[in-house]
Every structure is written in C-alpha cells, then in structure tokens.
Amino acid sequence: MAILNIITEENPMLRKKSRRVDEITPRILTLLDDMRDTLIKANGAGLAAVQVGVLRRIALVCYEEGNIIELINPEIIDRVGSQEELEGCLSLPDQWGLVERPETVTVKAMNRDGKEFTLTASGLGARALCHEIDHLDGVIYKDKASRMLTPEELEEMYE
Ligand code: CO
Numbered sequence: 001m002a003i004l005n006i007i008t009e010e011n012p013m014l015r016k017k018s019r020r021v022d023e024i025t026p027r028i029l030t031l032l033d034d035m036r037d038t039l040i041k042a043n044g045a046g047l048a049a050v051q052v053g054v055l056r057r058i059a060l061v062c063y064e065e066g067n068i069i070e071l072i073n074p075e076i077i078d079r080v081g082s083q084e085e086l087e088g089c090l091s092l093p094d095q096w097g098l099v100e101r102p103e104t105v106t107v108k109a110m111n112r113d114g115k116e117f118t119l120t121a122s123g124l125g126a127r128a129l130c131h132e133i134d135h136l137d138g139v140i141y142k143d144k145a146s147r148m149l150t151p152e153e154l155e156e157m158y159e
Helices: 026-042 123-136 151-158
Strands: 046-048 058-063 067-080 083-087 097-101 104-110 116-122 145-148
Touching: 026 046, 026 058, 026 067, 046 123, 058 123, 067 116, 067 123, 083 123, 097 123, 104 123, 116 123
Parallel strands: none
Antiparallel strands: 046 058, 058 067, 067 104, 083 097, 097 145, 104 116
C-alpha cells in the first residue's frame, strides 16, 4: 500500500492532457491500487492519475456508498439533462464552486482486466464522472464554475 502525493493547483501538470493506456501493465495495476489507497485516505469523491503526477487516462470515482470504480480511458458517450451543484477537488483544498453538469451521463471505459464496460450515473455520480474525466484533459472545475464560494460562504459551510 502506498499513499501518493496529490498535486495542487499551482502545479502546471494539472493543465496537461493525459495519454491513453494501451496496455494494462503491472505498473498500471500498482498505480490503480495506490490511487485507491490515496483516495480513501484523502476521503475524496474521485481521483485522476494526473493528480498524483501520472499523465495517463485513469480515474477513480467513489460511487454509491464507498464503492470505488476504476476507469481506464473513460469517455462520456451520452449526456442527459443538467444540474448545478457545489463541487470541490482534492487538488484545490478548501475551495468550492457551483458547476453546471449533465444530470445523467453514460461513460464507456476499460476495467483493470482490459474489458470494456459502460456505466450510467445520475446526480452526484454523474458530477464525479464529469469532473474526473475533465482532469484527463487538463481541465479543472474552476474553469467551468459559474462562481466560486466567497470566504464568508466557506466559513459558514465549515461551521
Ligand atoms: Co478534482
């Protein structure tokens, strides 16, 4: 088990586009395991490989009661409706912003056995999937936020 260091906003790597995974190597499997440990330790809703300094198209999303889903080369293949809710990110500690996202998304990805699967999620699950897949293209939620919470609002939130 290894807890990886999560890079923050100041690190220009967060703005880079991640490369596809062509082959599931032992290194990729170790990365998935370490990302899982890191996500649990950080108590986050999701984690993209770029956030631990690896520019590969890999993301983990916490889904329905602590179930963590591993997504390799994920792609959004369908979007329905819209929702606007608060969003945060492990790479932007103590910040929150309002972001519009689809209400429901369907994602196609590969699992650690190299098998393709599709996943449809609504609400928080859809939000987390969009957020993590954005990371793989160097996009952070702040770029899309209609507004960020003010220090006063944050203070109220953490009270
Ligand atoms: Co994030």
